[in-house]
Every structure is written in C-alpha cells, then in structure tokens.
Amino acid sequence: EADIYQTPRYLVIGTGKKITLECSQTMGHDKMYWYQQDPGMELHLIHYSYGVNSTEKGDLSSESTVSRIRTEHFPLTLESARPSHTSQYLCASSGHRYEQYFGPGTRLTVT
Amino acid sequence: GDSVTQMEGPVTLSEEAFLTINCTYTATGYPSLFWYVQYPGEGLQLLLKATKADDKGSNKGFEATYRKETTSFHLEKGSVQVSDSAVYFCAHTRDNYGQNFVFGPGTRLSVLP
Numbered sequence: 478e479a480d481i482y483q484t485p486r487y488l489v490i491g492t493g494k495k496i497t498l499e500c501s502q503t504m505g506h507d508k509m510y511w512y513q514q515d516p517g518m519e520l521h522l523i524h525y526s527y528g529v530n531s532t533e534k535g536d537l538s539s540e541s542t543v544s545r546i547r548t549e550h551f552p553l554t555l556e557s558a559r560p561s562h563t564s565q566y567l568c569a570s571s572g573h574r575y576e577q578y579f580g581p582g583t584r585l586t587v588t
Numbered sequence: 589g590d591s592v593t594q595m596e597g598p599v600t601l602s603e604e605a606f607l608t609i610n611c612t613y614t615a616t617g618y619p620s621l622f623w624y625v626q627y628p629g630e631g632l633q634l635l636l637k638a639t640k641a642d643d644k645g646s647n648k649g650f651e652a653t654y655r656k657e658t659t660s661f662h663l664e665k666g667s668v669q670v671s672d673s674a675v676y677f678c679a680h681t682r683d684n685y686g687q688n689f690v691f692g693p694g695t696r697l698s699v700l701p
Contacts, residue, residue: 483631510688518626518675518694525688567631575620575639575681577689579631 480504483568483580490558491588498553498583500568509551510577513537514565526551558587590615592678592692600698601668609663609695611652611678619680621645621654621661626675626694635663635676668699 481502490496502509511524512535522535526545540562541555551570555562565584569577595610613619620639624632636645641656650665661678678692 518696520632520677520691520694522688569632576622576634576637577632579624579633581629581631 481568481570481578481580483566483583485583486581487584487586489586489588492557492559494558496555496558496585498566498568498585500551500553500580501549502551502570502578502580503549504570504572504578505548506570506572506578507548508571509545510569510571511535511541511543511551511553512567512569513539514567514582520567524553558585560587563587590680590682590690592680592690594676594678594692594695597675597694597696598698599695600700602700603670604667605699607663607665607668607672607697609676609678609697611661611663611692613659613661613678613680613690615659615680615682615690617683619682621652622679622689623650623652623661623663624677624679624691626677628674632677668697670699670701673697673699 484499507528509526512520521537523539524543526532567582568580571577591614593612622637623635625635626632636647638645638654644653652663675694675696677694679689682688
C-alpha cells in the first residue's frame, strides 16, 4: 500500500495570495512529481525531482516553484495565485520499480 | 516524440458487458506499460503493468497484454460492474531508466446498472 499524502485537499483562495501545496510520502522514494490535471482529465507534468536538492521543470510551463530539502517532502508554491491556476494538482512518487504512486490531489480554486 | 493514444470517451456500458479500451503508444527503446484508474475525487491508482513484450498484466478482472509488434496495450475486462465507473489512463515510461512517464488523455467509463 502506497503512502503519499497531500494537503489541503481543497483550497479556495483569492487572486494574489501566496500558497503552498504540501506533498509527503513515507516510502523513501527518490523520485517525486507534480502534475496539473485540467478539467478534460489530461495530466501535465509541471515539476519533478530525482532526489534531495534536485528539481526540474516538466513539460508544461508553470509559474509555480518546488523544493526538495527532505526525501519525503516535495512542496509546490505559487507566489501570486491567479484564476488561471485553478486546477487539480496531483503529487506522485516512485522508487526502484518505475510505477508511480499518486496522492489524492489538491483541488485549487482561485477567485 | 513519445506519445500515448487512447480510445476517446466517454464509454458507456451496461453492467456485465465486455470492456475494451484501446491504447497505442509511440516510444523509443523498451518502455514499461501501465494502466491507471482514477475514481471521482481521488488521485490515480495503479491498475496493472507490463514490463516487457508479451507480458500480460492483470488485476481485479482487468487484463492487458504488451504487444510490441503493434505497439499496443489494450485494457479488457470480461464483465464490468457499476463500481468500475472511473477514468482510465494508459501510460509508458519515457526512457529506459523509467524516470518519467508519458500519459494518455484518459478514457471515461460509465457503467449503468
């Protein structure tokens, strides 16, 4: 059973606010990922990390930033939220066996 | 470049019907192949996987066979239930190191009682 957690599950926030979406995993996985999922369901990779102090941008350009100071923690930050950031954000991790394990997601609404 | 093409949804079936969701991929090397399922309001869950040609992945009555000659990984189930209603994603590893994935656009399945 995979253990990966995201908080908050739902967030409604006003334009211009700074927000941090939390993601933690207890499996000791080196690789972690952030995806943005649009209403049409498609997943877009926005950030990934292969280990502590390693972060890379994904396929979809994003105004968010990430950090990886501890293996188990991979937070995503938006310095100034905008309505265009409204989306579902999914965090995932993977170990030696390639498959990715997903958290429950954070549904963000920016008003 | 790498890509995954899936059957367009939504797919609507009656309970106990046979399910096929087509998936074809374009990739270099020898990718591992996956099917993920997403229930409403949740993240993705790994449904099954196959790591080499002719492997069959199976779980919860779902099956898919890695067909390298046709670059396909079609998902099948002999008798669907209402509880199978969800969005199904086909995916493959992007490189031989399995570092990143390429996901398909997802296929929504609705099963009616």
